[in-house]
Structure formats: structure tokens, C-alpha cells
Amino acid sequence: MKIRLASKNIQLDSIVDGEGIRAVIWTQGCPHNCFGCHNPSTHSFNDGYLVDTIELKNEIDQFTGQDGITFSGGDPMSQPKECLEIAKYAKEKGLNIWCYTGFDYEKLLNNPIQREFLNYIDVLVDGKFKMEERTLDAPFRGSRNQRIIDVRRSLTEGNVVVLDKYNKVNNMTNRSSHDEENLFI
Numbered sequence: 001m002k003i004r005l006a007s008k009n010i011q012l013d014s015i016v017d018g019e020g021i022r023a024v025i026w027t028q029g030c031p032h033n034c035f036g037c038h039n040p041s042t043h044s045f046n047d048g049y050l051v052d053t054i055e056l057k058n059e060i061d062q063f064t065g066q067d068g069i070t071f072s073g074g075d076p077m078s079q080p081k082e083c084l085e086i087a088k089y090a091k092e093k094g095l096n097i098w099c100y101t102g103f104d105y106e107k108l109l110n111n112p113i114q115r116e117f118l119n120y121i122d123v124l125v126d127g128k129f130k131m132e133e134r135t136l137d138a139p140f141r142g143s144r145n146q147r148i149i150d151v152r153r154s155l156t157e158g159n160v161v162v163l164d165k166y167n168k169v170n171n172m173t174n175r176s177s178h179d180e181e182n183l184f185i
């Protein structure tokens, strides 16, 4: 299966795209067109690189010192089948999964493939980037409207459960690179 990526290879050792030391998969293609997005080069569904998911699995096999994988972009939820395949493999390897999306969690529940992908995600950062809600003081998100969601608990309890420790706006400056700058390598 081929996945369209903004960066050919998985970026290693990120400390701004979720908890711990993370490997980031930068997907290509996003339908949201958020005003102020700093990754506009990831919006087109025709650009980037078509990469076989086998190649990504081979990269995962070579990981050392990565706590988990973060799907970012672009919007990974625009390629849920492809991301699901990678997430399943990563889970088998004991990695935790974070995912950034411009869609709202509730909307994802209505799409069978996106819903299946959610089953393998530990933490979802959802919602569009809103310039008027932009914050420099919240970890792992670019604007206050975005929620850092405990997906397991949310699915079990049937309500959105946010991770309080990250949803409080505080003095941390540990930012997400999803909204703020292009870190492609």
C-alpha cells in the first residue's frame, strides 16, 4: 500500500510532537486550509512522495530510543487506511501513538475507517488551528481550541476525555511543530 508523505522518511527524536521522544510521520494532503497554518506545502494531495508502507515498517524496525510515533502533516485522517496499517504495526512493536488532525473527534467517529484508526491511537490532538486562539503557552498544540484527547478513555466512556495536564494553558513552551513551523528533513 502507498501512502503520500510530505517527508520521505520518518523524522526521529522529536520532543515537540507529543510526550517523550517521538518519531514523526509527516503525511501530505490536508483539506482544512486553516488561516495561519505554517505548513501550507503539505496541503496539496498531489505533491510530496508516494512511499510504500513496507518502507515505513522497515524504518520502524530500525528505531532506537523512540517512545512512540506521531502522525502529523498534512492531515493523517485524510489517509486513514494507510495510517491504520502503520499504526497497527507500530503497536505490535510496543510504540504509543499520537495523531494530529484538523477534524473534530466526534466527526471521526462517523467514518468507519477513521474510527478504526482511532482504535490504535492513544492521544489525538483535534481541531483546526485558529489564529484567534493561538497560544505560545500550551504544550503540543498551536491554538486553545484544539483538544489533547485520551482516545482510549474517550472510546470506552463514550465522551471526549481530555488530558488535563496538557489542556491547561501554562508556562510551558513545549510547542507542537504541526502548526508552527516546517521541520521537514
Ligand code: SF4
Pocket: 030, 031, 032, 033, 034, 037, 038, 039, 040, 042, 073, 074, 075, 101, 102, 127, 128, 129, 178, 179
Ligand atoms: S494547521 Fe494542520 S489542519 Fe490546519 S491547514 Fe495546517 S496542516 Fe491542515
